Amino acid sequence: AQKVTQAQTEISVVEKEDVTLDCVYETRDTTYYLFWYKQPPSGELVFLIRRNSFDEQNEISGRYSWNFQKSTSSFNFTITASQVVDSAVYFCALSEANGNKLVFGAGTILRVKS
Amino acid sequence: KAGVTQTPRYLIKTRGQQVTLSCSPISGHRSVSWYQQTPGQGLQFLFEYFSETQRNKGNFPGRFSGRQFSNSRSEMNVSTLELGDSALYLCASSLGTSSSTDTQYFGPGTRLTVL
Numbered sequence: 001a002q003k004v005t006q007a008q009t010e011i012s013v014v015e016k017e018d019v020t021l022d023c024v025y026e027t028r029d030t031t032y033y034l035f036w037y038k039q040p041p042s043g044e045l046v047f048l049i050r051r052n053s054f055d056e057q058n059e060i061s062g063r064y065s066w067n068f069q070k071s072t073s074s075f076n077f078t079i080t081a082s083q084v085v086d087s088a089v090y091f092c093a094l095s096e097a098n099g100n101k102l103v104f105g106a107g108t109i110l111r112v113k114s
Numbered sequence: 115k116a117g118v119t120q121t122p123r124y125l126i127k128t129r130g131q132q133v134t135l136s137c138s139p140i141s142g143h144r145s146v147s148w149y150q151q152t153p154g155q156g157l158q159f160l161f162e163y164f165s166e167t168q169r170n171k172g173n174f175p176g177r178f179s180g181r182q183f184s185n186s187r188s189e190m191n192v193s194t195l196e197l198g199d200s201a202l203y204l205c206a207s208s209l210g211t212s213s214s215t216d217t218q219y220f221g222p223g224t225r226l227t228v229l
Binding site: 096 | 222
């Protein structure tokens with residue numbers, strides 16, 4: 001069975017600090033996909049990134065970066081120089097190949113204080 | 115391009131009633147998935163529809179059902195509502211290729227309260 005664990009329930013940082021959100025996954029599939037979504041107070045899940053199991057290259061998009069390590073089954077997300085607008089709940093999710101069923105972690109609440 | 119739209123945004127029902135929620139996917143997207151979000155259980159997959167057929171189903175009782183129309187719009191229905199059905203119901207659309215995992219884009223959700 002697939003499982004996603006986000007051990008950090010809540011993180012509080014001061015603006016401009018860097019913050020890393022952890023995500024550990026479990027799957028028996030060799031082909032799978034990993035995602036990160038952001039959920040601001042409005043409730044809508046905003047897509048951030050998708051990564052397939054064969055692409056272990058780290059990715060950077062502006063202040064956001066992702067570290068995918070198959071050896072430790074982790075897909076961590078780092079926000080550099082955090083801003084108040086980054087305050088939200090962040091979800092890591094896993095999907096098997098040939099399917100659109102997402103298995104979500106419990107989410108991490110990020111609070112960025114000015 | 116317009117995003118995923120869901121109607122209504124808020125709904126209040128009483129136990130025993132039934133409810134229908136609607137979702138219009140992004141233009142050109144053929145797959146629609148539904149998720150339930152509650153404080154206790156988090157985000158859970160309900161079902162996915164592709165080309166008017168249910169392609170995948172989560173672990174929910176038969177009171178939860180859905181359908182998809184030829185224009186890819188989808189509805190989900192919950193019959194005999196229980197207090198525990200109070201949740202945010204999120205719809206997600208994706209391109210819907212036949213044999214891969216697509217990126218899902220979510221709508222704003224319908225907040226259902228069961229009294």
